[in-house]
Amino acid sequence: MRKNLLAIFLTFFKIGAFTIGGAYAMIPLIRREVVEKRKWITDEDFLNGLAAAQSCPGPIAINLSVYIGLHIKRGWGMAMAVLGTVLPSLISIMVIAALFTQYAEFPLVRKAFHALKPALVALIAVPLIQMTRQAGLNWANFWVPVLAMVLVGLLGISPIWLILATILFSVLQGLWFAKGRK
Numbered sequence: 353m354r355k356n357l358l359a360i361f362l363t364f365f366k367i368g369a370f371t372i373g374g375a376y377a378m379i380p381l382i383r384r385e386v387v388e389k390r391k392w393i394t395d396e397d398f399l400n401g402l403a404a405a406q407s408c409p410g411p412i413a414i415n416l417s418v419y420i421g422l423h424i425k426r427g428w429g430m431a432m433a434v435l436g437t438v439l440p441s442l443i444s445i446m447v448i449a450a451l452f453t454q455y456a457e458f459p460l461v462r463k464a465f466h467a468l469k470p471a472l473v474a475l476i477a478v479p480l481i482q483m484t485r486q487a488g489l490n491w492a493n494f495w496v497p498v499l500a501m502v503l504v505g506l507l508g509i510s511p512i513w514l515i516l517a518t519i520l521f522s523v524l525q526g527l528w529f530a531k532g533r534k
Contacts (some may be wrong), residue, residue, distance in 0.1 A: 364436030375413035
């Protein structure tokens, strides 16, 4: 049992320690480790966990760690996964905060942070493309995320309204189909 808990902690610690770019950049690493490499959960369970993690308040990486840890080893698995995910960032932030005030104005430091931006875009784009394939997005339903992107990104509509509209649409569609079967 301890070996499994230690493996959970070390796996999530490694993911947390070597991910630059935030939670969305962690998604492909978490998937690779827990689905492909260690086979702790299935791809379908991972996608379900990702959907649940996105719909819950809080950081997606922590929510996903909670879900996966619970799946693997219940409460202790959850604790080890969350601790492993959070600890590297906590340590890094404490060290950076201590040093940043001294070195923030150095031109080399500014250039280094500026140079990381394109890499972060790629780290977010890759899981997006992978999830698109796994979710079965095709030309017939491609309009849904594009419309959501336009409404939120260009028109400034709150995502909450889109979620509520989607729920309402789904309920009405379900009632319509149920009525048609009778």
